[in-house]
Amino acid sequence: MSQQLPANIPAALFNERADAIADAARELAQHGWTPATSSNFSMRVDADHAAITISGRDKGKLGRADIMLVDMQGKAVGTASRPSAETELHTQVYRRWPDVNAVLHTHSRTQSVASRLFAKDGVIKLEGWELQKAIRGHTTHEDVLDLPVFPNTQHMPELVAQVDAWIDGGKPLHAYLINGHGIYTWGRDMAEARRHLEALEFLLACELDLRRLTS
Numbered sequence: 001m002s003q004q005l006p007a008n009i010p011a012a013l014f015n016e017r018a019d020a021i022a023d024a025a026r027e028l029a030q031h032g033w034t035p036a037t038s039s040n041f042s043m044r045v046d047a048d049h050a051a052i053t054i055s056g057r058d059k060g061k062l063g064r065a066d067i068m069l070v071d072m073q074g075k076a077v078g079t080a081s082r083p084s085a086e087t088e089l090h091t092q093v094y095r096r097w098p099d100v101n102a103v104l105h106t107h108s109r110t111q112s113v114a115s116r117l118f119a120k121d122g123v124i125k126l127e128g129w130e131l132q133k134a135i136r137g138h139t140t141h142e143d144v145l146d147l148p149v150f151p152n153t154q155h156m157p158e159l160v161a162q163v164d165a166w167i168d169g170g171k172p173l174h175a176y177l178i179n180g181h182g183i184y185t186w187g188r189d190m191a192e193a194r195r196h197l198e199a200l201e202f203l204l205a206c207e208l209d210l211r212r213l214t215s
């Protein structure tokens with residue numbers, strides 16, 4: 001393995017996280033949500049480190065060797081591999097919420113189209129859908145669930161600042177879209193992050209259908 005681990009991280013712990021990321025990535029790729037090497041996935045390893053996908057890999061074919069360690073500033077640790085282009089968005093989530101342990105980013109067609117359609121509003125207001133209850137902390141379809149849509153940029157500090165500004169505004173955040181790009185969501189474990197991703201994919205598809213059928 002070209003990944004050298006710090007002395008305080010057991011290989012079994014890193015391998016468990018790497019396997020969980022690779023398994024989730026392959027399954028999400030089967031849904032068609034990770035076209036053309038897009039998307040990235042990570043899990044917290046400890047307070048100071050996360051395991052994340054190596055940049056540019058085919059997410060439908062990931063294995064343990066496609067996962068690497070970074071610190072919470074997004075810098076590679078113990079490897080010459082290059083972490084995901086958007087690693088800083090993952091480590092931002094881990095820094096902001098110590099109870100979050102998994103972050104998922106995908107590029108489904110539904111996510112991409114919805115992000116373009118609602119970009120001018122800056123937010124998608126999900127309301128009246130039973131599946132909103134799949135999102136942590138939401139107990140009724142009557143809640144309004146705000147899903148922000150941030151402008152895309154290749155300059156990660158700008159994206160990080162947009163997300164920070166939303167959180168600092170005191171509004172809840174379990175996910176966001178980036179215009180013309182895709183979705184980020186997360187959870188306390190991989191199962192919760194996957195539940196959020198699947199629910200939001202479904203809800204966005206419903207919103208797009210409604211637009212099509214009522215316009």
Ligand SMILES: CSC[C@@H](O)[C@@H](O)C(=O)COP(=O)(O)O
Pocket residue numbers: 036037038039040053054055056057083084085086105107
């Ligand atoms: C193949 S285009 C998509 C990338 O620019 C990026 O947005 C992405 O999701 C994957 O980047 P990666 O560096 O492989 O993690």
Ligand SMILES: [Zn+2]
Pocket residue numbers: 038039040086105107181182
């Ligand atoms: Zn992306």
